[in-house]
Every structure is written in structure tokens, then in C-alpha cells.
Amino acid sequence: MYRTDLARIHHEGFGGFARRAAPGLLAILRTSNIRPGSLVVDLGCGSGIWPARLDLAGYRAIGIDQSRAFVRLARTVAPRCQLRVGSVHRVALPRCQAVTALGEVLSYLPAPLFGATFRRVARALTPGGVFVFDIMIGQPHPANYRNWIASGRWAVGVAVRENPARTRLVRQIDTFWREGRGYRRRREIHRLRLANPRDVRAGLRATGFRCRTVTGYGRYPLAPGRLGFVAIKRA
Ligand SMILES: C[S@@+](CC[C@H](N)C(=O)[O-])C[C@H]1O[C@@H](n2cnc3c(N)ncnc32)[C@H](O)[C@@H]1O
Incomplete structure (x- = not known):
């Protein structure tokens, strides 16, 4: 992580x-x-x-x-x-x-x-x-959304999913870091407890x-x- x-x-x-x-x-x-x-x-x-x-x-x-x-x-x-x-x-x-x-x-x-x-x-x-x-x-309703943010040399996309019992949340995080003319892509999965x-x-x-x-x-x-x-x- x-x-x-x-x-x-x-x-x-x-x-x-x-x-x-x-x-x-x-x-x-x-x-x-x-x-x-x-x-x-x-x-x-x-x-x-x-x-x-x-x-x-x-x-x-x-x-x-x-x-x-x-x-x-x-x-x-x-x-x-x-x-x-x-x-x-x-x-x-x-x-x-x-x-x-x-x-x-x-x-x-x-x-x-x-x-x-x-x-x-x-x-x-x-x-x-x-x-x-x-x-x-x-939160009152299980979260289930995607979001992204970009700056000059990087971008990050996050997909968030909570289980229906609202006890666990998983974030799939994709990062893009500028490298030459392209972007280096990395993925991390973060598991959190509510x-x-x-x-x-x-x-x-x-x-x-x-x-x-x-x-x-x-x-x-x-x-x-x-x-x-x-x-x-x-x-
Ligand atoms: C969302 S970041 C917050 C970082 C910082 N405290 C701040 O407020 O900017 C969560 C942090 O928890 C750290 N972390 C998660 N599990 C950990 C563990 N078992 N031991 C030490 N650090 C941990 C992560 O590496 C990360 O730095």
C-alpha cells in the first residue's frame, strides 16, 4: 500500500x-x-x-x-x-x-x-x-462510486465500494504518473473497515x-x- x-x-x-x-x-x-x-x-x-x-x-x-x-x-x-x-x-x-x-x-x-x-x-x-x-x-447508505483527480504530471482514479452490511470498504486506486510521452499506470487495492x-x-x-x-x-x-x-x- x-x-x-x-x-x-x-x-x-x-x-x-x-x-x-x-x-x-x-x-x-x-x-x-x-x-x-x-x-x-x-x-x-x-x-x-x-x-x-x-x-x-x-x-x-x-x-x-x-x-x-x-x-x-x-x-x-x-x-x-x-x-x-x-x-x-x-x-x-x-x-x-x-x-x-x-x-x-x-x-x-x-x-x-x-x-x-x-x-x-x-x-x-x-x-x-x-x-x-x-x-x-x-454513511447512511453504502458508498458505491467512482471519482478521479488530475494535476500536471499525474492523475488518480478511485472506485469505492462498500459491502451492503456497511462493515467494509474497498478502494481500487489507479494512478497515472507522467513518464516521457506517456503515463505509468499502477493499481492498488485498499481494504478498510467501517x-x-x-x-x-x-x-x-x-x-x-x-x-x-x-x-x-x-x-x-x-x-x-x-x-x-x-x-x-x-x-
Ligand atoms: C490516508 S493515509 C493518511 C496519512 C497521514 N496520516 C495524513 O493524514 O496525511 C493512511 C496512512 O495509514 C498508513 N497505514 C495503514 N495501515 C498501516 C499500518 N498497519 N501500520 C502503519 N501505517 C499504516 C498508510 O501507509 C498511510 O500512510
């Missing part, structure tokens, strides 16, 4: 999510008493836009992503941050004051790994630490968090079918 072409396209065409969410996320950290100098681990850091903003705001940031192409890119976007290739459910998490997983990262995990990830994050966080993430919860917010809340409470949900980060609203969680580790 997120091989070279899609990683670059995501950074150029979809990096606006992390940029626009950053002020609201920084406000969540401040109001949760997570001060500059604290360590924030960003799971599924993508091209490193959010870790770079954390660094700029005086936080220490570690970014982790399963995509080598994204981590390569992140090293140029956030050169002062620690960036690692690793999977959310396998990588060792250091003791830290905040963990973030933004842009549907946890929706890529199969159901059994969801609770396990909450437990690992709870173990890593200091008491009062905050875990901020957003996930896909689906969560039930009640289950997520219950999972967080069971692992020692109190939580609230948000429909955006500050003034930046999450896209339809997404829900954010701000979970504080109980002392």
Missing part, C-alpha cells in the same frame, strides 16, 4: 488534510495539557506533514508508517523528526505523552487488531496522555481511556463517514 507513485500523489494532492487539521490538533494537545517538549508518536504518518508541524510547534515527534515510499518522503518533509518504517500493530511504541493516527489509519486494521492497538497505545502513554485518531464509520462508534468507545473505555468524539479538528471538518476520537488515558 502507498507505493512510490501513490505516496507522491497523496502528498501533492491530498496533503491538505494534515495541513488544515494541524491547528485544531495542536489546540487539542494544548487543552489536554500536552505541552511543547512532549513526545508525540504519529501512527501512519504518511508524508510527514503533521510530524513537521509538531516539530515547528516545539514538540518532539516520531512518525511511523508501513509504507517505505511515504517514510522516504517524510524524511524530506520532516527532516528533524524520527521516522520509521513499521506497522502500527507491531512496532515498539516508546513512552510518550500523545499518540495520533490521522486520516483513517486505524481503519486499515482488521477488527482483532483494533483492541490490541488500543492496549498498546494505553501502555505507551503516560497518565493523562492523549490518543487522537479518526476512523471510517460509513467501525461502529459504540464499539470503539467501549473498546477505549475498556483499555483505560475516557473519550469524546469530534466531527472535525478545530475548524476543519472531517469528511462524511469519518469520526474523530479524543481519548485521555485515565491516571
